Amino acid sequence: MTTLWSGLSLGAVYALVALGYNVVFISSGIFNFAQASLLTLGTFFAYLGVVTLHLNPVLTILMATAGCLIVGLIEERVAIRPLSGKLSRAELVTTVGFAALIEGTIALIWGTVPLQVPFFGSTTVLTIFGGRIIPDSLVLIIFVIVLALALHVWYKYSLSGLASIAVAEDRVAAQLRGINVGRRSIVAFAMGGAIAGLAGILVAPQTYAISNLGDAIGLTAFIAFALGGTGSLLGATIGGLAVGIIEQEVARYVGSLYTNSILYVILLFILLVMPNGLFGRSTVRAI
Amino acid sequence: MNSATIKHVASRAFSLREGESGYGVFWPLLGLALLAFLPFSGLNIFWQTQLVLMIVYGLVVSGVNLTFGFAGELALGQVAIFAVTAYLSAYLMTHVVDDVIVALLAAIVASLIIGLFTGLPGLRIGGWALAMTSFFLVILIPDVVQMIPNITGGAQGFDAIPLPEIFGVQLSVAAMSTTAVVVFALWYLCFRNFVLSRHGRALKTLRQSPHLTASLGISVLRLKLLAYVAGAIPAGLAGVLFAATEGYIGPTTFSFTLVIGMIAGSIIGGNDSIYGAAVGGALLEYINYKSAAFSQYSLLVYGVILVLGGILTAHGLAGIARGFIARGVKWWPASKKSAVASTVTGDDATTTVTPQSASVKSNVTAKDIDVAIKLAMGDDVSNVPRPEHVLLVDEVVKEFGGVRALRGVSVAAKSGEITAIIGPNGSGKTTLLNVIAGVYKPEGGTVRLDGETLRLGRSHRVARVGVARTFQTPIIPNGMLAWEVVAVGRYQSEYVSIGQTVIRSPRFRRIRRDDRRLAVELLTNLGLGDYAYSPADAMPLPHRRLLEVARAIIRRPSVALFDEPAAGLDEGDLVTLVQVLRALASAGVAVILVEHNFGLVVEIADVIHVLNLGDVITSGPPAQIQNDPVVASIYLGNEPATTATAP
């Protein structure tokens, strides 16, 4: 059971990034490789707030959210808008480049040694359903589920959210209804950044603040994204949690050396056999 | 060999200008030879090692160039292959036989195998999902290394790799550097010969449009795999050189940062440039070296390069830089059609020859075109009976998500006739054309050519059986001259193997000559002679349409499908189009035309099929169709019964 909890808490991180992928993808059709780096940035903002500046958690969260949101906007302006819809391969290159920029800047400012960020709440180990889990992880899992629900509600019931989905379905028709398609893209990147910043203070205690955190997490979260089905928030959440559980179970019973290899095989299987994932719809096809 | 030939070969070899056969081979080889001697001329050990590292990265980047720059697929397994061969050769040289040639050969075999294994599934996926899967391979490296620590030295790495021997002679560091240069030179020759050939043209076509490539009979998957596996080889060679020179390899050597650096190196050097890889690799190593103290900087630099480079590439500006460079090297004057190829292959539009005639119409007569096409189709001009082709479309049904675009359509087309398919919007005529071309697999019905059922849904197979097609908007690849665009039509039918291409065998040379000769001849006879050596994508629309037609003709098809060829053409261009279509028909091709332009169709078609809402409403010769009240009602919207026919 403990393995299950640790799988869920790891999976929550993956789900976070996968949700970020989806938010941007739904509104703009772009796969933002830098999403995981934004999460990394969030953890460093958490470090800055909690350890360096000794701010209270609320202020830290605000700072992290604002900071990552702004970086997300910068990314849209610098790495996405200049492409103005040409060549889809170029987006991959520029988002990878922007991820490198974020990672490089972080390393420049904070170095490459992992930094510890203490959780603002209690650190006593809890025992739930026979498994051990620390409060931070529990809060993180709950946070991700709440976030997914909140996003779901936003997309379904707010006009802004509805407009974003409409853009994903038919860009030209959306324009002709008066939807400012460009703005949808900006909002999407801002949201992706905000999600990353918001979660930073919860993720950092678990993963430490490491400059190259994004590399591995981003790729594993991609598996979650593909598994859940592109364009599906529910899928991203379930996919992320599932991948986390698989990873921890494999680590426990087979060995942590083999987790990535098995995940790779799963990824290939998904992409080759069910490219729409579990919940994806072919109209919002990624490939 | 007479003196003229010697002079000709020599002038080509010594040429500084890039021509159809590339830059003359002489100068780069001279440069490399000098480089090979450099380690022995007083270069200290540190710089000898740097030289090898630059070559190592240059090799890996050239692999990326092949898949990304030339074929357009961001498949990045090169780092994984680099790692594998590094470990493989480290093991071989330490435990088996310390010979560099053995290691290199083993590396080539390993690269080919791994390339095939990772390429086959990966390329089916395509797009950025492929890029992500190939990134993932890098994450696997440390894991796999630690799974077999006995062979790989595990997390501590593989230490004390000896400098190799060659045929029993121990190599010093300097000699190792020279060996690296030699290996690079050999690879450069192979790479250059591969890319500056019809294979390179096919890759550029693939990069532009897989649809177009398939319509020329080329298997897209196979070509992508070819580029990928070919790109695996230099990465494999790099692994050997790296292990031998550094003496130590560990799992952290092959990191994500390296992958990003490779992409950056590829972009900097120019994605599809032959020399770019060397430049990119050298720059990579330089950045590495400079930022040894500040390794964080390298990520920042890479990031900037990728973002800027991605933006510039998207707008096609990357070629501009090369255009500037190429213009500076304009030393060898030559006439445009002489054997010393003179124009710059690539994006340098300023050396375009300006044609004397602004449009095609003033140059050629209908008779010229007729002769040209018959020649291209392989006939002599006498009226020898030629094979008759019959295309039968039988009850084809095609659905898209529950909507029936074609409801059981049957049409026929014969050699020597122009068959037109017309109909209002939503009638299904373009869908029908795409079914015949093999792009769509119908839900019901068949298409038979000369009795054989076509394998619909696989357009390259249909194309190989003798079906050629054009596109609504002409698809003309970037970075190719007009004649090259036409010559790609012959890639599949006159196939030359990679091996023969790389060693420039007599068969390769002969087919290369034929490619150029036939393409230029055809273009000249169609009135586009002045453009034959110009960049094709800079040509005006009517000429690009004609280029597409020429590309179809050179394939000697049995059936030619034209998708709205008249769109955007003015009066004069239409005249040429009519002449071309008629000549094709009389040369024995079954010409099928999907068109909006009623006037054109009425003028040239022998049979017209009218489609509406997925059904064939009526068929017949133009006069009948024009006066058919049912047809009028489809277009005008009135009920047929209320239309009074001419008394």
Next chain:
Amino acid sequence: MSDQPILQLQNVSAGYGDVLAIREITLDVHAGSVVGIFGRNGAGKSTTMLAIAGVIPCRSGSIIFDGDDISKMSAHQRVGRGIGCVMEGRRIFRQRTVEENLLLGTISQKLRRSQRHTLIDQAYERFAILKEKRKEAAGRLSGGQQQMLAIAQALMSEPKLLLFDEPSAGLSPAIVGDVLSIIDRLKADGLSIVLVEQLIDRALPHVDTFSLIDDGRIVYRGSPSDSESIRVARNVYLARASTTDDTPPATA
């Protein structure tokens, strides 16, 4: 004041890539009138509409709407100005419900929720069938119902000018009749309408004036009352020489 056309196209040329699909189109639409643009497919009708809507830019020439030059404005800005559009093939959001589609139509206006729902209720009054299907996915509606939805959706932005792009495409004759009647009603309500249509015989009775496009240019302007017009139009469509005598059909 009412003599100033609500929409003016002045020498507009536009196209895709470097194919110019329409050249030097000049057109006036007076407030409260229905102007037809007829022609065979491929002639340039849809391109004209897309240029007015702002989906494709004008290569040259200008478009004046309600006194302002809108040539440089993006599509969504033009919607805000009062141009509505019913696209060919009923381009609604098939995976959204009918109600969501209508709601999306209101997005160009700054309104409170309640105001938006008032507009939606008005649409339900006009098109009863939509109220019945309000919770259904738009893709499930029949062709004719989707056309109603597309029209209702366009009306949500309370436009002054409505563009119809081939409303008959893919619809049975009976439904085409329904759509044309709706156009009559909209005109009666004071809307200005541009009707792009291929089926000239069906559409002619519903327009005040029309222009005939062939090969990207306007080749003829006329009105339904003029019997010469229809004869010329038929000849253009069927690429016949104009000497062919042909009695026009009795109006349906």
